[in-house]
Amino acid sequence: MEIHRLMLKNVGRFSDLDIPIAPTADHFTNVTVIVGNNGAGKTTLLKSLATSLSWLVARIRTEKGLGSPIANEVIQNRAPAAVITIAMTDISHDAPPEDLGFVWSIARSTRGRKSGVHSDLAEVSLLADHYRSRMTSDEKASLPLIAYYPVERSVLEIPLKIRTRHTFDQLDGYDNALNRGVDFRRFFEWFRQREDSENESGVSDNALAEISEKFGPDSDVWKTLSNLKASSRDRQLTAVRSAIAAFMPGFTNLRVQRKPRLHMAIDKDGVTLNVAQLSQGEKSMMALVGDIARRLAMMNQSLDNPLHGDGIVLIDEVDLHLHPKWQRSLIRQLSETFPNCQFVLTTHSPLVISDAKDVLVYVLNDGELHEHNGLYGLDANQVLLEVMDTDIRNSDVQKRLNRLMERLQNGDLEAAKKLYAELTDELSEGHLELAKAALLLRKLELRRA
Structure with missing residues (x-):
């Protein structure tokens, strides 16, 4: 079982979004990573997936089970309604390829507004019925894992x-899997x-x-x-x-x-x-x-x-509380330890996305998603600059280092010496950029002499 794509209309910051989920034609990985600043909408995407998947879990449990509705506060301001649509493929049962896809929609109208949109849950019922039939005929039949781990998952005691x-x-594997x-x-x-x-x-x-x-x-x-x-x-x-x-x-x-x-x-x-x-x-x-x-x-x-079971796992801020060494190997370990699970992750860490090959990465900014490829092997500073639009060091220090390098390149020895002395007093001994500047300063002094 795999999510193929997620479509949102008037959900949170997203007016009209259609996002493919790995694996795709260009990415054979089972991992999709979403990066973005706080408030960009990363959690909204994962919660939307969890909301859709809750209807599958509910109907695997019971034929007329009810999943989670779209929360009122999620509906975009002034929009008459919000709709979450999910498209999935499932190859666990014998059927022609054209019958392996399942699409369903969850809709909710704004209070006091008439929208004309309705939920369409026919195909989620078909998919759930397939798994209930399997469990009826075979007590040991496997079920797909479906789990969402929010930021509030911290273990305090x-x-x-x-x-x-x-x-x-077996069904107890779904207990609190999407809400806690x-x-x-x-x-x-x-x-x-x-x-x-x-x-x-x-x-x-x-x-x-x-x-x-x-x-x-x-x-x-x-x-x-x-x-x-x-x-x-x-x-x-x-x-x-x-x-x-x-x-x-x-x-x-x-x-x-x-x-x-x-x-x-x-x-x-x-x-x-x-x-x-x-x-x-x-x-x-x-x-x-x-x-x-x-x-x-x-x-x-x-x-x-x-551990080779099938499943879909959503993890918000996957780097939460983790040492940088563990962040580097996290995606590789997830893929190797749980090879048949599909992962959709969010992160703030450049280490998570720079150390995994062929991962599908989306950068989220102002309600728009942009696919970002070619991150494997980049150092953390490059990812911070190119993907996360964040300075690699304190912005004031960076500006002064830039001015120092400009003075050196322009041959302004006295101004360069003054800036160098100020930075040397503030920064730690052995600072790499200052060491480079010291060499250039010495060359400039020798040239003047």
């Missing part, structure tokens, strides 16, 4: 107690339940640690129990652990520990830590990747590798 027991059936983002409480409950089941059918981590301490890790009894534990690993938990390890090098063995109190633990470079002790960026990454992997595992129970 890690719950320690389970207040309410939840079921974790990361739900770490539900993740913790799911992980604990799966791990309890895994330990009942195999050997627990605590038991294996006690055997290692008593008999040593080279003993026959430890090796036997270790092999038994490996053979009894829960496939869904394995998928989550491997996804987190792929995104967070050095982090292994995510688990629930009961002593001295109930908490989730993980090994970081060989040191066991309570997940609550991790930095905000580490917690955010673990929660995001873990949630995607958990939902894929729940919805693709028959796959050998649930």
